[in-house]
Amino acid sequence: MSAAVIFPPDQAPTTARNPSLATIAWRALTRKSGRIIGVLILLFFISMAIFGPMLYPKQLPINGANLYAPPSWAHPLGTDFEGTGVLAEIVTGSRYVLSAAALAALFTIAVGTFMGIVSGYFLGLTDNIIMRITDFILTIPGFPLLIVLSTIWSFGSPIAMGVVLGLTGWGGLARAVRSQTLSLRERGFIEAARGLGLSNGHIIGREILPNIAPYIAMNLLLSVTGAIYAEVGLFFLGVIPFQANNWGVMLNLAFGNGAMYTPQSLLYMISPMACIMLVTFGIVLTLDALDEILNPRLREG
């Protein structure tokens, strides 16, 4: 009996290796034009954060004679209430915003994934305790909590900011990862692995994690947007001492110095907001591709 007849063409026996991750990623990216745009936006901002600040002096110059100037060659986005170039502020401010957001996202993911898997896999008392804490964290509104915390802990540096955002933001992810772990447990393969004597470490690392990896990767990017909003918001409210220029500080100064009341400040007001929205937009577009890259079932299609 020839195998070709028994097996449908798309399931024909193959000994060929599966395509490499790079090939899969490239295919997924090029499938929709929006995805490429998303990745390009992100790359643009990342390089701005890395190299941008090198182009400007540490202390940006003030020019009292050139307040709220319209765009010019020297200042393509005009100037602010002190005559400082808006573009210069945007570029130098990006490093803090993006690095703190990236760190916060990493912390959030690490803590949330750990808590969620441990809670969903071991169940019992561990689960009970972790879920109580999660409920608590999820119920308390995030911004008010951060504001209150700012009185006892100065989190002006990107690392401190990342840690704080990570420690207060893992609740949602932990709960989602727990429910995914629980539903994986329902399926037989976890039980089978235990019956075969495979260790808990193996089961968590090799059986559970690969299944929720796409979800975690997507949340990593989503947490970046959440972290950007949080830090920009805190600086806007002025509850954290400014250590460096960033987009939140720009909004705070604009708001506090009356830029709200004059139409001339249009570019100054809009620029930091536009950057935040562009980064968000880039992340959303990239997420779409990431989902396909990491999901073995979608890859086949």
Next chain:
Amino acid sequence: MGSVAVEPAQASALDRDVACRVRGLTVTYKVDNRELSALRDVDLDIRQGQITAVIGESGSGKSTLALALMNAVSKPGRIAAGKVTYRDLGEVTAMDSERLRRARGRSLSMVFQASQNSLNPLTRVGAQLLDLARSHDMRDPRAVLREAAALAERMSLDADRVLTSYQHQLSGGMRQRVGIIFGLVLKPQVLLLDEPTTALDVLSQSSVLEIVRSIQRERQLTTVLITHDMGVVAELADRVVVLYAGRVVEEAPTTELIRHPRHPYTRALIQAIPRLTGDPSLARPLEGQPPSLAAIPTTGCVFRGRCPHRMEVCETSTPGISQVSDTDHRYACHWEGAAND
């Protein structure tokens, strides 16, 4: 017993006996820009007042057929060719949506798989029966409730309890009986049963089959039974249509089919049933895998990949319909051995 090749038109002898006629039915699904046929060129007569079973495994197209009989194939599928005509309703494949809606549930009613929840989880059973009655403009919706209660009592259910229950308060066997009540309460002309007992417990299965059998006999209700289980067919059906990979491969009265299967697939299927009597080691597993939609060959015999009697001609030419002489038994196979039992 010899066999002769016949034309499909000749095959359907008596119009008076036929409640529903399917001709040249082809249903395709659009997958990745390819049109794949789930059913191809199906001819079928549903006899008036009888139970006609359609048996097939997954990928045979039997669920698609159930939908097509109500002209309810939905995207990405479509009825690409053919007609489904009922004696009392006319051609459902040509009806506009409002006429179709009036026919569904009223003249043609369907009992769904036991594993499916066919009830709205947020509304009581009684209220949903009233919705059904109002949708079909019954003059006295209360009478429908009374009829439902009578049916419930007959199925040894507590009618008051069932009608005031939500779906989640009913066990699997009870839900399926409620599904049957919905199917019968408006006194349809044709009843479709789609895997009515799959996923039910053994004892529930046999009592549900018993209920269907007795009501069908009493009302002489034209019934179509869609199933994968030869046991259910043997218990209920008067006639059987065997579907494989979207094609009808054999059709005969039930006892005739079970006693003298002709098509190699039907033979293998019956041989693969473990039974309570006889030598268990005589049962033979069926080779190969069930058909997958993407892999159904478009020319030649659809079963050839698993067939022990495969010949060269099976690769190139689609077998025509042969009829066992002087009987109501038809099959589609090139193999000469099929003619002998």
Next chain:
Amino acid sequence: MIEVRAIEKVYRGGGGLLSQRAVKALRGVSLTLKDGEAISLIGESGCGKTTLGRIIAGLETYSQGELVFDGTPLSQVPPGDRPQWFHRVQLVQQDPYGALNPARTLGNALVDPLKLQAKHLGKDATWTRERARELLNLVGLDPEATLYKYPHNLSGGQRQRFVVARALTVDPKVLVADEAVSMIDVSLRLGILSLLSDLRVRLGISVIFITHDVAAARYVARDGVICVIYRGEIVEYGRTDDIIRSPVHPYTQALLSAMPVLRGLEKPGPDRFIPSQDLDTQAQDEAGCLFRSRCRFATERCGREHPNLVALDGGERLHACFYPQARDVVPVPVG
């Protein structure tokens, strides 16, 4: 040899804090399974047969009684050694779709436990690779066509074969197959059943087959025993042929009656009856015979006294009915 000694399983919970209710899944079940023997556990869903299988496979604990493997009771095994101890029993689950990790290749799924086994036996990586191929061949899968695939590339029947191969990686002495064919296409079911029978003969492992399908139970345990379970109790037990030919407990008779008759080849047994009442899984009645509310032969005594499992005519067969009477409910072959 496996001995199940008077095992009870009680689930707590249901109904909130105030109305804590205990659900008795098993009420003192005793069984013995010799090496290489086949036993089929039959009953409706919710009767406790699955729980029993999972307890034997070490996936669930029991409340009372004792589980004994080759003379060693579980209670004497230190908790740390129990996973290793339960290696000898492997469960083949009902759902072959959930039993395989969708995110990993089949090769990995097979090699992981084999690596543990290799370490245990002092073998090297070559042995692992060869053993993987050997096992796939044993269950009728083509190794080259299987190892590099993901589970979604296989059909239901192929998956279940693979699940059996994976269970064999740790050289079990017992396979517990829990409704192992109910989610597979009809045309493929017999293939899996005969695979289980073959493995038992070729490898000398015992098979515990859990099902509600009496015909499948007979096929797998044709030279073994059938054990009928109702609401956590064994109600009838005996050699497969004896149980099928002359069931004495009304519940067994109901199960056998419910099997469809292949008209044309068979006709219904003269005593066949169809019980109209469904199993009430919430039933609270504890006095008397647990089956009496659904039993057409129940008497006043059945409501008063609880029938215990006793030998029929002093032989090997056991039953738990006050009025054991053989009835012809099985289809009779014709022509």
Next chain:
Amino acid sequence: MKSLIPRLIRRLFGGIIMILAVASFTFFLIHLIPGNPALSKLTSLEMSGVQPRQAELEVSAIYGFLPHQPLYIQYLQYIWQLLHLNLGKSIMYAGISVSHLLLLALPWTVFTVTAGIIVSFVVGILAGVLIAVYRDRWFGNGITLFSTFLHGIPQLIMALLLAYLLTTIWPIFPYGSPYKASMTPGFTLPFIGSLIFHAILPVAAYAISSYGGWALTMKSSVVSVLGDDFILASELRGLKPRIRIGYIARNAILPLFTTLTLSIGFMFGGSVFIEQIFDYRGLGYMLITATTNLDYPLMAGAFLIITTAVIVANILADFLYTAIDPRIRVQ
């Protein structure tokens, strides 16, 4: 009905525990603030020559506990005062009790947040249904894109944009206070009209920033309900379209109530920006001003009340859900 009452009791009990936990958190927070403000206040009062007894009374009135006593006594004092709804006295609004200040602030926040939730919920659900119905056409894709875009804009940005664009660049709406400054507050038609007119932008900021989430959630909910077996069954039973739409709508909206609880916290959290930007003297405004002016009793009180409001709103949402879903209501 049987399971409803125990569930109610359980939820209320859980809520009280939660509020107690938050109160404990604020208590310890004040102790962790660098320089221990309560103790330093006491010292400075005593240094300036106030009688020790008098100084103690004053500090105790402000913070609700006496800083030089053992910690557990301070804690008990604090909780005891809380049980009497005494949150201490404000520092920046010298001498005014925190509970009085917050009582005045509460309606502003509750009014705008509730309006925001209702508007976004209703509009979001309608948009979600439209997207689901037209999901394969440009119209549906258009709304999806628009909703995804709005969903991505944080409250801060939305509020700033609305305020700047619609009051400064295009001066359509008033800006800077919750009602016209020249008016005297009272139950008069012009005053209420002015209140509503001034509230349009802040409510819009709340609503727009969470509208997208509702629309997208509702869309996936409708799509998943459309795939349910009973919807196909209702079609094949020939139910009238009107009845079928009712089936779909009820089943699709229900799961959204569980998301509502998360949204409530998000909305209250956003009040810190929106009240700051639109100059509403609500809870969020109080929290920010208290924090930046080192008025710790007011800060702790505002935080506690915001959290309590969220917890109460969650319990209400949970009840609404329980009342609608028979699967929980009837066992």
